Amino acid sequence: xxxxxxxxxxxxxxxxxxxxxxxxxxxxxxxxxxxxxxxxxxxxxxxxxxxxxxxxxxxxxxxxxxxxxxxxxxxxxxxxxxxxxxxxxxxxxxxxxxxxxxxxxxxxxxxxxxxxxxxxxxxxxxxxxxxxxxxxxxxxxxxxxxxxxxxxxxxxxxxxxxxxxxxxxxxxxxxxxxxxxxxxxxxxxxxxxxxxxxxxxxxxxxxxxxxxxxxxxxxxxxxxxxxxxxxxxxxxxxxxxxxxxxxxxxxxxxxxxxxxxxxxxx
Numbered sequence: 001x002x003x004x005x006x007x008x009x010x011x012x013x014x015x016x017x018x019x020x021x022x023x024x025x026x027x028x029x030x031x032x033x034x035x036x037x038x039x040x041x042x043x044x045x046x047x048x049x050x051x052x053x054x055x056x057x058x059x060x061x062x063x064x065x066x067x068x069x070x071x072x073x074x075x076x077x078x079x080x081x082x083x084x085x086x087x088x089x090x091x092x093x094x095x096x097x098x099x100x101x102x103x104x105x106x107x108x109x110x111x112x113x114x115x116x117x118x119x120x121x122x123x124x125x126x127x128x129x130x131x132x133x134x135x136x137x138x139x140x141x142x143x144x145x146x147x148x149x150x151x152x153x154x155x156x157x158x159x160x161x162x163x164x165x166x167x168x169x170x171x172x173x174x175x176x177x178x179x180x181x182x183x184x185x186x187x188x189x190x191x192x193x194x195x196x197x198x199x200x201x202x203x204x205x206x207x208x209x210x211x212x213x214x215x216x217x218x219x220x221x222x223x224x225x226x227x228x229x230x231x232x233x234x235x236x237x238x239x240x241x242x243x244x245x246x247x248x249x250x251x252x253x254x255x256x257x258x259x260x261x262x263x264x265x266x
Contacts, residue, residue: 035094038102038124041190044215076108083107088122095125134187137162137179138209139217141188145206154203155181155195191216 002017023029029037045051083104087096099121106117140162144153162168163178181202185195188204191212195202 036098038098040124046214079108080104088118088126090122090126095121099125134190135216137184137187138191138193138212141204141209142213142217145209152196152198152203152205154201155184156201156203158203159184188212 002015003012004015005011006013023037028034080101085100085103085107087099087103091099099117103114103117103121106113141153141158144158144161145151150157159179159181162184181195188194191209193204193209193212195204196208198205
């Protein structure tokens, strides 16, 4: 809500400034915008996967859906506006602000929707993680598997190799300190890669990383942000992850919907 002076008498009046905005882009949003967003991350489609297109017939049916939504909104407006939904305790303050209107809508809809909304809030915003270097770390681990031909790779061995170069992006990623095993696990978690025990050590198996490798660091598209020390082979630069020249501020182009990540910003 904002206040603006309006009219010949310049009387202050209240105006609602709230709106839901959908953004799609490649790369990372500025921290102040990402903190106010609900991020929906998409996986890159492999060559063996197919996706149905939204054809003209399907788009025509959206008009009826929009009409029903508008009618429901009018019928339940007062209920939603006066709602005080119970929010999951795992959400931080900003995430709670983001999810409050959505969970209020789900509560008003009733049935299975309150449970679904709470589960979605926990899955998408329950744990905020720093994924700015996640793909670079993933690419470096792929290089480690290729160069050292060791399966599996222990967490200590990976961290030692990645932090051997003090100029690498993750050398100060842990609050000014080098990458740790715990932070490594957090960075890989969004790719559904988790450390496992083998013998007396914990680490990562190649078979459990292959899906993420195919989607994010395929052999013909090495990630240009990877910087690791010898003897790890440094991949050649690639333009595949650079923002389009037509992109706007921070590399975002709101005129196209790329495949990497979608964000719903409230």
